[in-house]
Amino acid sequence: MDIPGLPARRAALNLIDAVLRRGETLDQAGGSALARIKGDADRALARAIAGEVLRWRADLDALIDSATRLPLADDAKARAVLQIMLAQVLRLETPAHAVIATGLPLLMGGPRRLAHGVFSTLTKRAVTLPEVPTLPEPVMERWGIRAETIAAGLAVPPPLDLALRDAAATAEWAERLGGVSLMPGHVRLPRGIAVEHLEGFREGAWWVQDLAASLPARMLGAGEGRSVLDLCAAPGGKTMQLAAAGWKVTALDNAKRRLERLRENLERTALEAEVVLADAFTWEPQEKFDAILLDAPCTATGTSRRHPDVLHRIAPRQIEEMAEIQTRMLARAAEWLKPGGTLVYAVCSLEQEEGEDRAADVELTLAPITAAELPEGLSPTGEGWLRTDPGMLAEAGGLDGFFIARWVKG
Numbered sequence: 457m458d459i460p461g462l463p464a465r466r467a468a469l470n471l472i473d474a475v476l477r478r479g480e481t482l483d484q485a486g487g488s489a490l491a492r493i494k495g496d497a498d499r500a501l502a503r504a505i506a507g508e509v510l511r512w513r514a515d516l517d518a519l520i521d522s523a524t525r526l527p528l529a530d531d532a533k534a535r536a537v538l539q540i541m542l543a544q545v546l547r548l549e550t551p552a553h554a555v556i557a558t559g560l561p562l563l564m565g566g567p568r569r570l571a572h573g574v575f576s577t578l579t580k581r582a583v584t585l586p587e588v589p590t591l592p593e594p595v596m597e598r599w600g601i602r603a604e605t606i607a608a609g610l611a612v613p614p615p616l617d618l619a620l621r622d623a624a625a626t627a628e629w630a631e632r633l634g635g636v637s638l639m640p641g642h643v644r645l646p647r648g649i650a651v652e653h654l655e656g657f658r659e660g661a662w663w664v665q666d667l668a669a670s671l672p673a674r675m676l677g678a679g680e681g682r683s684v685l686d687l688c689a690a691p692g693g694k695t696m697q698l699a700a701a702g703w704k705v706t707a708l709d710n711a712k713r714r715l716e717r718l719r720e721n722l723e724r725t726a727l728e729a730e731v732v733l734a735d736a737f738t739w740e741p742q743e744k745f746d747a748i749l750l751d752a753p754c755t756a757t758g759t760s761r762r763h764p765d766v767l768h769r770i771a772p773r774q775i776e777e778m779a780e781i782q783t784r785m786l787a788r789a790a791e792w793l794k795p796g797g798t799l800v801y802a803v804c805s806l807e808q809e810e811g812e813d814r815a816a817d818v819e820l821t822l823a824p825i826t827a828a829e830l831p832e833g834l835s836p837t838g839e840g841w842l843r844t845d846p847g848m849l850a851e852a853g854g855l856d857g858f859f860i861a862r863w864v865k866g
């Protein structure tokens with residue numbers, strides 16, 4: 457019989473290992489690492505521990521190294537176990553005795569005394585983590601002068617943002633759910649709420665969508681029955697926004713299971729779209745569109761608040777691969793626009809190669825984004841693009857990192 461709570465800690469170790477050694481996302485890794493865990497609470501605990509270790513890994517390592525005479529190897533199991541033990545006391549408020557009882561058995565036959573010694577030394581010293589996580593070196597180099605403010609936005613998991621089907625009812629929903637709104641159609645709630653039990657979920661009055669992720673579709677305004685191609689649409693957050701804003705939506709994606717989620721989302725919210733399972737590189741539309749929203753596949757480094765695995769998985773090779781895909785998709789999208797049509801390009805990436813550099817190559821006429829279209833506290837760049845990062849709107853709870861640009865076809 458396992459000690460209660462031990463399977464969750466073992467699963468946390470497996471999740472971290474899958475991210476760091478196999479380059480999997482936490483979501484992908486969860487498929488096998490969490491399969492044998494019984495109970496939602498233990499699954500959530502395993503995910504929370506793994507997430508906190510990935511968020512604070514450099515700082516946890518610095519603490520561990522400060523308490524050993526001979527540094528543990530980077531890939532030593534004792535280091536990994538100490539990371540999950542410390543993340544629990546320092547981030548999840550788990551009592552030290554529970555952490556020891558569920559941590560040391562993971563080192564059965566290994567250096568348990570050493571791990572116990574390091575953990576006790578650090579707890580006796582009452583160590584704490586810094587206010588802002590130290591980012592992995594390659595990430596700091598990539599983000600340059602932006603790294604410090606972005607890191608400040610990564611210290612805690614994000615609040616829960618909802619997008620409303622009926623923007624006119626924003627004040628009503630903010631009051632009913634006890635949240636705050638940062639712009640029409642948006643309500644923000646504290647994190648950790650089970651959405652299925654919230655008022656309005658079953659009737660499809662809203663869906664979960666980060667404030668930054670809601671901005672690209674807003675850049676197309678009201679549809680008034682005009683046609684829009686939501687290129688790379690699944691699981692459908694932006695499809696629902698566009699349908700709710702009166703667009704006649706064609707929602708295309710090449711991922712079957714993600715498109716099933718899009719269909720479920722449309723059904724729950726009673727919104728309509730023509731759903732197309734196809735590859736954007738081989739599909740050809742029968743007619744051109746009044747507007748196209750290209751929410752392109754990307755490295756997703758802008759989502760590191762909720763997916764801290766991206767801090768460790770993404771390297772220049774993936775960024776280059778994505779940039780190439782984005783360039784080719786932008787070229788196809790530009791061909792499928794009617795004259796006078798509008799193209800919006802978006803990526804949830806903080807990498808210049810996927811944002812600014814891609815936009816600079818587009819040969820359509822820029823339609824600059826204006827401050828009036830954005831929540832208070834955000835402003836467009838000098839070029840008329842929008843760049844958000846997790847350090848922005850900090851007092852209100854932050855937002856994901858996105859790059860957004862808009863053009864019209866002359």
Ligand SMILES: C[S@@+](CC[C@H](N)C(=O)[O-])C[C@H]1O[C@@H](n2cnc3c(N)ncnc32)[C@H](O)[C@@H]1O
Binds near residue numbers: 688689694
């Ligand atoms: C950033 S996500 C889209 C999120 C979506 N717009 C939303 O708001 O819910 C990018 C999507 O691109 C899709 N994708 C990647 N390569 C594709 C391709 N060659 N053709 C069509 N879709 C593709 C992925 O399946 C993924 O769903």
